[in-house]
Amino acid sequence: MAAAPDYRRFLESKIRLAEATGFEIADADVHPRLLGHQRAVVRWAVRGGCRAIFALFGLGKTGMQLEVLRLCLAWAGGRGLIVAPLGVRQEFFREARALGIPLTFVRSLDEAPESGLCLTNYEAVRDGRLDPAAFTAVSLDEASVLRSFGSKTYQTFLPLFEAVRFRFVATATPSPNRYKEIIHYAGFLGVMDTGQALTRFFQRNSEKAGDLTLYPHKEDEFWLWCASWAAFLQRPSDLGFSDEGYDLPPLTVRWHEVETNLADAGAERDGQGILFRAAAVGLANEARERRDTLPARIAKLRAILDADPDSHRLIWHDLEAERHAIQAAVPDAVAVYGTQDLDEREAAIVAFSDGAFRYLAAKPVIAGSGCNFQRHCHKAVFVGVSHKFNDFIQAIHRIQRFQQAYPVEIDIIHSEADREVVRDLQAKWARHEEMAARMAAIIRTHGLHRASLAGVLTRSLGVTRAETIGDGWQLAHNDCVEECRHLADDSLDLVVTSIPFSNHYEYTPSYNDFGHTDDDRHFFEQMDYLTPQLLRALKPGRLACIHVKDRILFGSATGTGTPTVNPFHAKTLFHYMEHGFLYMGMIFIDTDVVRENNQTYRLGWTENGKDSTKMGVGSPEFVLLFRKLPSDRSKAYADERVTKDKPLCLTADGHLVAFDDRLPPQPGTGYSRARWQVDAHARWRSSGDRLMSAEELARLSPEALAASFRAASLREVYDHEAHVRLGEELAQRFALPATFLSLWPGSNRPDVWTDIARMVTLNTDQASKGREKHVCPLQLDVVDRLIRRYSLPGELVFDPFAGLGTVPLRALKAGRRGRGCELNPGYFADSVRYLRAAEQGRAALSLFDALDLAASATPQAAE
Incomplete structure (x- = not known):
């Protein structure tokens, strides 16, 4: 059945893909140093004006960001700003020198030049020392690190950039366990309001607030919508270019389970002893387990290092107690941590990246995003496990990246009681790989062409009666x-x-x-x-x-x-x-x-x-x-009234007769006064x-x-x-x-x-x-x-x-x-x-x- 023309137009107007608000450039306008897949993404991003580059580790996000902002400033003038995590400054300066792009590191707006490209850390924006509205174009590098500042900061940070004309995000493929992160990026780019996107694509658990899952029948539309404003790039061949030099190194993951004193199970609230220690479930139990098994896990770390003393290694941990134990057991490990002076922290990260020492101990939330350690390191040890999959996978990809010259080895240490955490982490890893494959399929099919995506989404319009x-x-x-x-x-x-x-x-x-x-x-x-x-x-x-x-x-x-x-x-x-x-x-x-x-x-x-x-x-x-x-x-009666028969009445000699106010009504006959009172009063x-x-x-x-x-x-x-x-x-x-x-x-x-x-x-x-x-x-x-x-x-x-x-x-x-x-x-x-x-x-x-x-x-x- 064909829809009426005006109603059809209304329905067609619902097809929402990200609008293009940028400008067109020729391939010759892009710096010749960039490779084919990088040039294609740069042109797409500049044409869109507000876009996300979700490219796998080692595909060149740093150079793409620098070139995108350079082109925006050449076209519109003013200043550009890249906001990046601590520890990645050297990566941007190294790439900027190769591209011949002047780059200035600033901690506040007072240090920013009147024009040109600036680099700062997230802390400078978070603390109000630098107003994003003073810039023509901005790119957020590895914006997922905002989560380490807390959810409130994450939600209030992105709207600060609403006045910026050209806005970009560059990070590796987002985790399927972080749908809200993707939605927040869409809000930052002005594609769709965060609340509207959550409502459109996600179903709420009617028994628990905040528990959101993607509607099964909305999955295709959600990812196609994402592809209209985000380039999910897994390898150059996704865009038709050669994968030569872009093979990920082999990855070996070894899980090491240390023993837990299962008999030391403690007692219940009433003082009754617990026979066996259960699996650690819940944040409090997991934290207790991490504390109790720390000596065994540190001993395993020491054994791994002693078996291969010449290799450089990243030592990942989550707790301060773990850091202190690592430094005590591995005196030559250099640690970076949250209360450390920022310049001292960054100097240590740069020195390890350049191969100056063997062991760097850090939390994934501090050094797990943006940093590139592949030149002198291809091995890492996790001294514990947690449910934070995004931090986990980011930490792994500091060394497992395209152009890594050696096979990557990851050792993960956990206790017996952490088996549930391990299963959760492995399940999230599987979903991550599944989503990456799905996004690669979409970009291989549709490339970076918005019109192709619109044609697919239009097919969900109309219904055969x-x-x-x-x-x-x-x-x-x-x-x-x-x-x-x-x-x-x-x-x-x-x-x-x-x-x-x-x-x-x-x-x-x-x-x-x-x-x-x-x-x-x-x-x-x-x-x-x-x-x-x-x-x-x-x-x-x-x-x-x-x-x-x-x-x-x-x-x-x-x-x-x-x-x-x-x-x-x-x-x-x-x-x-x-x-x-x-x-x-x-x-x-x-x-x-x-x-x-x-x-x-x-x-x-x-x-x-x-x-x-x-x-x-x-x-x-x-x-x-x-x-x-x-x-x-x-009298306002309906043309066809809804009439009600009055009940029959019972005479003294037991006969039923028509309704009479002087006789008792017989229950169950007609529409009684009692029923009317209940209906009228809505009880x-x-x-x-x-x-x-x-x-x-x-x-x-x-x-x-x-x-x-x-x-x-x-x-x-x-x-x-x-x-x-x-x-x-x-x-x-x-x-x-x-x-x-x-x-x-x-x-x-x-x-x-x-x-x-x-x-x-x-x-x-x-x-x-x-x-x-x-x-x-x-x-x-x-x-x-x-x-x-x-x-x-x-x-x-x-x-x-x-x-x-x-x-x-x-x-x-x-x-x-x-x-x-x-x-x-x-x-x-x-x-x-x-x-x-x-x-x-x-x-x-x-x-x-x-x-x-x-x-x-x-x-x-x-x-």
Whole structure:
């Protein structure tokens, strides 16, 4: 189905590759000393204006940076600045002399000349002694060292360069374990805001804040997007040039395990002794293990050095205690360390690089980035292991580089209890190699041509419509804008949907996805194509029930430093009103503030103790009720009313008759006054007939406590202090959960739903079948109540964002007809499965049916 021209143009405008803001140069303009692959990257970087050079160790990043900045200054004038780690100054001066480029080392802006190229260390910028805005062009060499300054510095450092016209980054291939580092580079280059990039490509762990993984269906797009602003170069042949002289030397890695006193396991909190020492898991245990095994590891180091006394070696370590032990055991080792005078530190690094002494002891965060030790050293020893893979691989590549003349030997010493750390390090190394191969494949296929990348990404635009129809239901796999364009006028009796929460999630790799938008403005711009179609297709007087939730904005993304709330429900409210819907009210659905904090870290008890002014409150969910204006406005009844029959009444002689105020109504007949009061006041209890998760079964007692407390809080006069005291007494007994709110009071507000069962979603069944869960499922309780109140049996209920098919499924179960549209092909297929099961008379989510099925299932199926 072809998209309408204006909507098609809107979707095409979503294809975002890094814009070119530089200038064109001819190959003859590049210094003739540069090799073919280096010349190609230089021309690409200058044309882009703001680019990253991710080239493997030894491919010539130093010369490329110098030449890129020289060309920028020749074209635009002014001053250029290279910011580099300590210890690499000599590399830049050596290369600058070969290229004939004047280079001045500066510690502050006062030392910088009015024009020409300058070199400084990261500390000068971090400490405010040098303002990047005073330069026309800037390049960050090995910017990953910023992490050693701490995350706060890393996040605040990059925005300092926003006013610089030409911005570049040069480092070796980033680690796949450092996605955020790549995203920060994109923010530094002005390609995409950091928060926007994280939202677009990464899924959040709903149980733990900060735990991000790349969406499986977004991997190709993510790396192609990266390739539009970063040159991932593994070898010259990736760009069609000869690899002669660019073969990495052979690498031999030897793992040395020293014994741990496994019997010295210590004691538990209650004083009971531990029989065997467990593997070191967690920072505290790993640090203790490093201290306890230090003598054994130093002894192994001494043995390695004594077996080969003539070789020069790097001795890598992480702890100060390790440095002192190394210096005591190896008196001729020269150490560099953090509190050392900067000039003294750099002099030692340069001297070792020039072969002046045999052993250099250093932490990877100090000398592991940028330094080139290959001329006189091809061996290194790690006297311990850690989870910091990027520091580890950088340290190795100080000597394993292109043009290294000798095979490289790496000895890694660890204890028995460090085996888990070793496995983690090896797994990260494997992922690193996998990503490097993937990026090499992309650059071999597309080269440095932006147009080629755009053509690939455009292929994810559009969708081939598919439709499945059953008895009482209809489901389409399509873009909901296109699907709704073909709905008949005044054909829908009710709309129930949970709209995407702006760009908070992306559900598919398609540009048709509403989550694939830049911000709220962009999201509602796409909604502008959908909402008028819903209004047109809805019957006059009927309702659209829109489920929404406010979004938490993280301080690191907004620059405020504190989490704030985006009032997304209010923006949604005004959007629908602007398109002609009448606002009828809002239903509040209470959420668990403790669980919310686990997901966002914005309401923490510990953080509240530090400064409660940072604290907000828990964010509820909402159902916004909108109505299409009826044709007859005199009494405002819908053109086709949703009428309710009153209950039958019981006469004195036991006969049922039509409703009579003077007779008692018979329960279970008609729509009672009691049901109306519950519906109108929005305090509707859940039925509870559902599958229970293993997590819920494990927490049965606390959940029972929560239900009892909520019920009691509604029966009795509420006492805030008594509520707090009860929680404190539970905490004394270690019975107050830290992962969910157990003492959750009921609400006497008529517009607050406090009894929604959070786990009653189709994700329960998805998880039990091992299928992909919906990232933002809609609770069945919410859907059931809305369908029952605002529609009649046999009427058509529609959801333009059907997801796993919750709305059409619950409509079918309630005796209505269901229709939906879903863009994600996996969700669409699962929705069809659920609907077919319901059509055949099976209540797919019934707790009691599930128990029957489990009893008849094979053990393998039950698993």
